[in-house]
Amino acid sequence: MTSPRKAVALISGGLDSMLAAQVILEQGVHVEGINFFTGFCVEGHTHAIRKHEGAKPKRNNALWVAEQLGIKLHIVDVVEEYKDVVLNPKHGYGAHLNPCLDCKGFMVGQAHRWMEENGFDFIITGEVLGQRPMSQRRDTFPIIARESGAGDRLLRPLCAQLLPPTLPEREGWVDRERLLKFSGRSRKPQMALAAQFKISEYAQPAGGCCFLTDPNYTRKLQDLWRTGAGKHYELDDIMLLKVGRHLRPRPHFKLIIGREEGENNFLEGYRRQFTHLRPASHNGSLALIDGSADADDIRLAARLTARYCQGRDEASVRIEVTEKDGRAYELDVAPFTSEEIPREWHL
């Protein structure tokens, strides 16, 4: 008996990649999943942002999907390599800062490398023809196959019948007749197939799989590139853009203020890297100063921190300031009124 062919499936945690993997599993192929951590993923560390008590733990959908399918999942840290995709996308950005076409090429490329290193035969994705304006088009599919190096070892089970046969189909590793021909933006065929597979619970990502499609997020990323030392980032920078209220009162610093307990907990983990402030006389959130701030700037930051604490309507609020070197002192300040905060300070 020959051993089954092996496919590596890109698993995002959404329904499409889950279905694609299931379609291939049904054909007796050995499937393992691969998932990439870019730093922009909506998945994962959002755990740390949620409130600790009471809230339902937020699961990692990629792990959950793998468990439902009964397949292994390999999570790969691509934070460093992915920077070039975000900073210099050859094919440009979509509606926001999402370099979807370069991103898909990159991920399939990584999966291809993994496939070769681990003795697998082909790669599957949950892509559907015409579903996404930038990357899931008849003319962009070959670009992904070519630039990733995967060539015709890249199989898209959900729309394969609409595309030229790939190596796994030509070789008979999979039966093309049992692949699908989904196209367009309707989600109905996927939902029907999910019902057929008795998959009743799945995550429904709204715009995309990452924060780069989120206008609020990308506005803050643009600000980072404009005001920092140019277009680059570190993992901590992009993680911090996911939480809190960001205000930039001066070009050389911004303030990140937690909005609720979960965000405060998240920011607590970063406080030693920043000069930080917290209300001492009232309940309120932690605020981090990102950038360089002199005494006047710190006083201004304290007034902003006071604005977002329970003492906002008081004449004076006491704020504890801790500098990066650990030096701590207190300031008594008058909270800003909302009219005093120019709209353009809000990022």
Place this chain on the structure above:
Amino acid sequence: MSEHTLDARNLLCPMPVIRTQNKIRTLADGDTLKVICTDPGTLSDIPAWCRINGHSVLDTQKGERELVITIRISKGAA
């Protein structure tokens, strides 16, 4: 059979899972690994990762700030 420790403190999910996965790759069948974390998300993610990859979670300790998850490595199915 040896015991190992992985410091995944101050890392946010999925980084502790990735570090655990990469560390386990270098360990042998029957070894144990203690993962020390601070992100509460690891309490669901690391056991989920272990279940799908065939390793067993022997113990979970929740401290004030730190969590310790002890895993027995099983390379049988690999």
